[in-house]
Amino acid sequence: MLKKTKRVFWGFFSLDYKAMETYLEEMAEKGWMLEKVGVLTAKFRAIEPKKLKFCVDVFKKGGPFTPENTIEAQEYRKQCEKLGWTFITSQNYLQFFYADSDVDPAPIQTDDAYEHRIVESTLWRNEMVGMFLASIVAVMGLTRFFPISYKGLLSFTGATGTIFFPMLCVFMLTYTIYGLIRVLKARRNIKKGLPIEKPSLKSARRRIIAFHVPVLIIGIILILSLLGDALYKPQIVGLSILGPVFGFIVGFSLRYFIKKKAAKEEDSILYVTIAVIIVVVFLFIANSLFEDMFVSNIYRQDSIPEDYPIVTMEELLEGSEKGRLGIRDFNPGMSPVIPKHYDYRETRNIIGNPESMRIKYYKAINRYFADIIFNGIKEELEKGIKVKGKYLFSKTIIKDDEMRVLWNVDNLVLTEDRDEIIVQKGDTVVHISGDIDFDDRQTRELIFSKFF
Structure with a gap:
């Protein structure tokens, strides 16, 4: 029985939104139609292979913590449908549309300079601010591993972090610099009256491989190192993992409720307040429980394995x-x-x-x-x-x-x-x-x- 749906690793940067159009056209010709785009994956459903036109447009009133179906978003999509486009889904600022190949829809954006201003005030700002913050955190994180501390070499996470964290910082700083170069080049073209360079699918795929693959490998290594430490220090590792995992779950749930349940941007404040209260209460309870477990573990009398040399x-x-x-x-x-x-x-x-x-x-x-x-x-x-x-x-x-x-x-x-x-x-x-x-x-x- 053939699969009716499938998920694929997305990996596109938001600035490659035009390259996404080419990718979606290729997928439609292979018999897969986009249904939903998530943070890391995209969901497709099986269709009869056919030629379709796709348009990925930037909606400046969107965002990662903005409800999907605000009055402004619904009005915007109606205007796009009048131009001949059918709405599929959205992801933050990006709106995904398609049209049959025998239809000749009007372009949603007709002014390159205006489109670039929208991109600069939304995608570029959102992506670059995120990369800058990540780069700052990465540089600050280097102080955790450098100069090399002998205590850092005594755990899996410390040893692997000492080796691989600098590599991760290099990738993040490289992409930040690369993004700045792209934006400055686009600005220069606008001033000279030249068209903005549209990223090709080939170049977008190169960026996906160059950035996501090394980060994914390093991430897997760090996760395995946490599992290694958990064999020896389950209380300490459990507490260090529990916080980020719970934070991720709360953040993901918060984003879901804002996106799907909220009708106005003002509703986001209520959900954020509730999430903060939940996190504070949870961390207080978890810290007390793990502290009791940690203390009881310290003062126990353990047997000494035979393969450890010891002098009593x-x-x-x-x-x-x-x-x-x-x-x-x-x-x-x-x-x-x-x-x-x-x-x-x-x-x-x-x-x-x-x-x-x-x-x-x-x-x-x-x-x-x-x-x-x-x-x-x-x-x-x-x-x-x-x-x-x-x-x-x-x-x-x-x-x-x-x-x-x-x-x-x-x-x-x-x-x-x-x-x-x-x-x-x-x-x-x-x-x-x-x-x-x-x-x-x-x-x-x-x-x-x-x-x-």
Whole structure:
């Protein structure tokens, strides 16, 4: 049984509205008639293959959050029908019409200069403002990944973002510059009395491939990275995903109700107000629920998998000094460049006094990323914790080359109080803190045999 309808990836930029006409004519000749145009896809229904004429016109009183069937829109479409065109559907500012091949409808726009003014005040402004805002957000987002932070390499999203987010920024900035060039060229033609260059279907398809395909690939990679992080940090990832997903659902629903249910532009204010209230209430409830889940997850005592090297306080202490085990917390993680890492904390009650130890272990795919981890931890200890613009709890880091030779490692530094040590050998980095005698030979041999 032949399909009666199908959806295709749309991908056209609004400034390519004339190229859409050629595309729709080709689809009609193949037996597919346009029914609806969405944000990313267009819906077609099966018809007898035939030649049809299409017109995609710009209605300046439309918009992404303007009702589809306002009095002005209905009057405009009636005027177009008098010219011989049959209305199909609309998408924001664009209105789609068709006519049979044996009909000779009058053109809706007859003045190139006037048409360009409409395009400039609607499509160009809407598309370019969106691209400019996206470019600004992209540049601001670069501060999230650059300069490269060692903590950003510890998750799938951080590692893939560090690699692919700059590529995404390049595509967005490139298209913004390209759009400006197109508009400036059109303005120059109008001043010289020359016709405005109409984009061909071939050039529009090139733009679709050049911009949408890389963005789509990067988007898929980022989604997969979120799924990877969800295996290790479901609470944190769940909260980070839930907000954007819920925002998308509310935004899509808001747009639908405004487009389909509202009769006047003023009705949009009511729907927007309701949507804002829903988002605020939802985020408040969701934040409380995930906060409780996150806290309960932190203080649980997890078992340690056998394939993770670990040194416990019981192994470091002897006799009565071993005391009684208190809290034990093990949080593993994984990323494409740091495939195995964990944060281990242990406390023991020794002769009535609580003693603690913390181990952070990082196994990188090569020496380059291990260097970033080692230097990142060292700089973090030197800076301390930033509170209200000031750095607190900063520590003095010292190098002990004699100790490094004894440990037989590539890099080794300690805090001045010698209560923390950072050791790197090849692609492995270990950061240990606690009341431990790192100069002790047995301690050194135990740590080296476990981790290196």
